[in-house]
Amino acid sequence: MKIGVVSDTHLSSSVKALPRALTETLRGVDLILHLGDWVAMEVYDLLSELAPVEGIAGNNDGYEIIQRFGEQKILTLEGLRFGLIHGHAPYSRKGTDGNALLAFQGEQVDCILFGHSHQPLMRRENGILLFNPGSATDKRREPEYSFGVLEIRDGAIDARHIFYPSKS
Structure with missing residues (x-):
């Protein structure tokens, strides 16, 4: 199973296209996961043209996005459990990755996907893969x-970041 991972798009409803690097890579993946700060539901529409989309809301998302996706969830994909959280809460005093870990404390998860910081991160802690894709449109x-691509094969997660210089 191949999964695209996106966060912090911060796009307005007037945006008509996503970056070419993103669309070319994610077209036809099995699933796209958005980790919050969509800002406009039009982002969902654009991503849905590429593949099925699931996600959670972030701190800059409005009522419609929060109602549609919720703010935290666990998805089971190919037998592995993925925790999805934006990363701004709950506040841990240990950075965005610390917030993400705190959000799933006591849960059995294989991977925690989060955004918020706009900074790509990939590391393991206590056997859990922590993965932040960075931002496809707002690199700060x-x-x-x-953004990220995860491949699940034989019960293992192969994760990688895709980096590119221009958001056009």
């Missing part, structure tokens, strides 16, 4: 834009 302090 990062040198490049980014």
Whole structure:
């Protein structure tokens, strides 16, 4: 199973297209997961043209997105449990990855996917893969834009970031 992972798109309803690097890579994946701060439901529509979409809301999302997706969930994919959270809460004093870990404390998860910081991150803690795709459209302090691709094979997760210089 191949999964695209996106977060912090921060796009307005007037945006008509996503970055070419994102659309070319994610077209036809099995699933796209958005980790919040869509800002506009039009982002869902654009991603849905590429593949089925699931996700959660972030701190910059309005009522419609919160109602549609919720703010935290666990998905079971190919027998593995994925925790999805934006990463701004609950506040841990240990950064966005600390917030994400705290959100799933006591839960059995194989991977925690989160965003919020716009900073790509991939590491393991206590056997759990922590993965932040960065931002495909709002890189802030990062040198490049980014998103993620996860592949599940034989009960294992192969995760990687895709980096690119331009959001067009």
